[in-house]
Amino acid sequence: MILIAVMALGVQLASGQTATTRELRVCAEPNNLPFSNRQLQGFENRIAAVIATELHATVTYAWMPERRGFVRRTLKAGQCDLMIDLPVGYEAVLATKAYYRSSYVFVYRRDRYPNLRSFDDERLKALTIGLHMSAEDGANQPPAHALARRHITDHIVGFKMFDDDTVEQPAGRIIDAVAAGDIDVAIVWGPIAGYFARHQRTELQVVPVEPGIDSTGLPFAYDMAMGVRPGQTAFKEEIERVLDRRRTDINHILEEYGLPLIAAPSPSSPR
Secondary structure (H helix, E strand, C coil): CCCEEEEEEEEEEECCCCCEEEEEEEEEEECCCCCCCCCCCCCCHHHHHHHHHHHHHEEEEECCCCCCCHHHHHCCCCCCEEEEECCCCCCCCCCCCCCCCEHHHHHEEEECCCCCCCCCHHHHHCCCEEEEEECCCCCHHHHHHHHHHCCCCCCCCCCCCCCCCCCCHHHHHHHHHHHCCCCEEEEHHHHHHHHHCCCCCCCEEEECCCCCCCCCCCCCCCEEEECCCCCCCHHHHHHHHHHHCCCCHHHHHHHHHCCCCCCCCCCCCCC
C-alpha cells in the first residue's frame, strides 16, 4: 500500500568534503487511512519514520493513487525501493519476513449478533452485508468469494475502498454505515476495520473471521511484510534487521491504530 525507497546520494558540503546521506522516498497513497495520507497520519507513515531513524535517512514522499498497476508504476518503475505493506507471497516483489499478521473481520454493533464469526453462520442469510467492492487490482476480495459460494448474495451492499482526494477517508465509509445502522454487518480487511471502528461513537465489535482459511483453501488471514525489487537481497536483509531491532516500537504503532493482530498458526494446528 505504501512504498518506501532508500537510496544513497552524495552531497558536496561547503567545506569541500563529501558526505553520503540517505533519502527514503516513500511512494504512498495520499488518501488511504489508516495506511497513509498527505498529512502523514497513517501507520505506514509512522513506520517509515522509524525505519528512517534506523537508517539515518530523511523521508520524502512521491504520492500516487493506489489503483490497478500501482506496483508496476511505483516500485518496478524505480520511483521507490520499498513497499511497506503487502502480503507475504506477492510474486511481483522480494518480500521481507512478516512483521504482522491480520485477518478479514466481521464488524457489527456490539449489542447485536453475538459470536458472529463464520461465513457458515445461518444468520448471514438474513442480514444486510457491506463489502468493499474490489481489491486494488480489480479482483473481488476473499469475503465476496466466500459469500457467493454459499449463495449469500441478495443483501450485499458494495462500498468504494478508494476515491478522489475530495472524499475524506473513503475506506471508512463502510464502518460508518454499520455504526449508523444502514447495514447490519461489514466484512472488511482487519486494519481498516479496527482503525475506523475505534473512532465511532457507537461501540462496534470487530471479530476475525474463523477459521482463517476456508474449506476451499481460500485464506482470510495474511502475513504482512515489506517488499523490495527482485534481486535487492542486501537491501531486504537490511530492512529485516531494522524490523528486528524496532519490533516493539512497530508493534506499538500497529496496536495504537487498532489493527486486529492475530498469531500465526503453529505447524500442527489447523489454519
